[in-house]
Amino acid sequence: MLQTSYEAKTKDVWVFIETKDGKARNVGLELLNPGRRLAGIQGGKAVALVIGHNCEDAVKEAIAHGADKVLLVDNEVYGHYSTDAYTAAIVHCVEADCPTTILMGASPLGRDLGPRVAGRLKTGLTADCTSLDIDEATGKVAWTRPAFGGNLMATILCPFTFPQIGTCRPGVNKKLEADYSRTAEVEKVDFVFPADKIRIKLIETIAEEGEKVDLEGAEIIVSGGRGLGGPEGFETTIKPLADALGGVVGSSRAAVDAGWIPHSHQVGQTGKTVGPKLYVACGISGAIQHLAGMGSSDFIVCINKDPEAPIFGVADLGVIGNLYDVCPALTKLILADKD
Numbered sequence: 001m002l003q004t005s006y007e008a009k010t011k012d013v014w015v016f017i018e019t020k021d022g023k024a025r026n027v028g029l030e031l032l033n034p035g036r037r038l039a040g041i042q043g044g045k046a047v048a049l050v051i052g053h054n055c056e057d058a059v060k061e062a063i064a065h066g067a068d069k070v071l072l073v074d075n076e077v078y079g080h081y082s083t084d085a086y087t088a089a090i091v092h093c094v095e096a097d098c099p100t101t102i103l104m105g106a107s108p109l110g111r112d113l114g115p116r117v118a119g120r121l122k123t124g125l126t127a128d129c130t131s132l133d134i135d136e137a138t139g140k141v142a143w144t145r146p147a148f149g150g151n152l153m154a155t156i157l158c159p160f161t162f163p164q165i166g167t168c169r170p171g172v173n174k175k176l177e178a179d180y181s182r183t184a185e186v187e188k189v190d191f192v193f194p195a196d197k198i199r200i201k202l203i204e205t206i207a208e209e210g211e212k213v214d215l216e217g218a219e220i221i222v223s224g225g226r227g228l229g230g231p232e233g234f235e236t237t238i239k240p241l242a243d244a245l246g247g248v249v250g251s252s253r254a255a256v257d258a259g260w261i262p263h264s265h266q267v268g269q270t271g272k273t274v275g276p277k278l279y280v281a282c283g284i285s286g287a288i289q290h291l292a293g294m295g296s297s298d299f300i301v302c303i304n305k306d307p308e309a310p311i312f313g314v315a316d317l318g319v320i321g322n323l324y325d326v327c328p329a330l331t332k333l334i335l336a337d338k339d
Contacts, residue, residue, distance in 0.1 A: 008162040011044030012099040019052035024061040027105030030173040032066040034132045053079035064178040070186045080202045085193040092191045106167035124158035126166040169273040215272040220247025227283020231260035244334040268293035282323045286311030
């Protein structure tokens with residue numbers, strides 16, 4: 001049996017809250033939802049772990065979105081993310097009070113930080129999860145993630161070591177409704193990682209070229225796929241419908257691979273995982289990799305001329321027809337209703 005020097009001291013579930021400029025990012029706030037549920041089943045608390053600088057806003061958001069307690073590591077050395085400093089801070093907190101579970105976002109930051117923390121703590125890590133539950137037989141977290149190229153879902157247990165750690169895809173969990181009247185204990189952790197020990201320094205931040213797309217935070221997404229037949233369809237058909245609905249433009253991998261639209265718009269297993277209130281799929285067949293990225297949408301509308309397309313299997317409303325006929329007519333109706 002594998003052994004670790006760390007034993008869970010509480011039934012708590014920690015949720016790592018990513019911050020930027022002192023504000024909480026969505027992925028951490030989303031994870032407070034399953035974090036509260038898992039902690040409740042185990043008889044523990046949902047604890048938000050906030051690391052950064054001048055993070056008062058992030059603390060308030062974490063409490064409003066369900067944190068029962070906040071562990072705050074706040075110092076200018078954490079103003080910009082570094083693997084060295086953040087790993088050391090989390091390990092310091094675990095050594096003081098090891099929880100059963102730590103949840104992180106499967107964001108670029110979380111995908112870097114999670115494995116380093118797990119390696120330092122000599123415990124396991126399940127990456128890129130889409131669902132979380134408690135295994136009745138063992139009482140351990142059951143981590144579900146895509147396997148074999150997304151062709152099936154695997155449920156994984158880490159029964160021998162603590163804390164159990166997993167990264168979860170942004171967008172698959174819904175944020176709890178914010179309640180700013182909530183209160184919670186805030187424990188300030190006095191740990192400052194030596195600045196001269198950080199081996200990588202941030203020299204310059206370069207803005208990404210092209211349109212900035214917040215797919216993960218969007219409430220309405222209109223996506224185009226191979227059925228568009230070319231890049232012009234995004235400008236002439238998809239974007240006008242998205243604008244009329246007050247949404248943003250997404251795409252399938254096929255459209256990105258064809259060079260019709262930048263990767264920042266891609267929804268799916270190798271793109272962004274989203275969970276909007278409305279997802280409109282236009283000319284998208286519904287490959288399992290795409291469905292994995294948008295299947296948790298509240299309401300799915302698909303427009304496709306192939307009645308056998310897999311996308312109809314997950315759609316709440318399906319329209320069989322040519323998207324170049326249906327989308328402009330739908331856009332016209334929406335704009336007329338606004339007038």
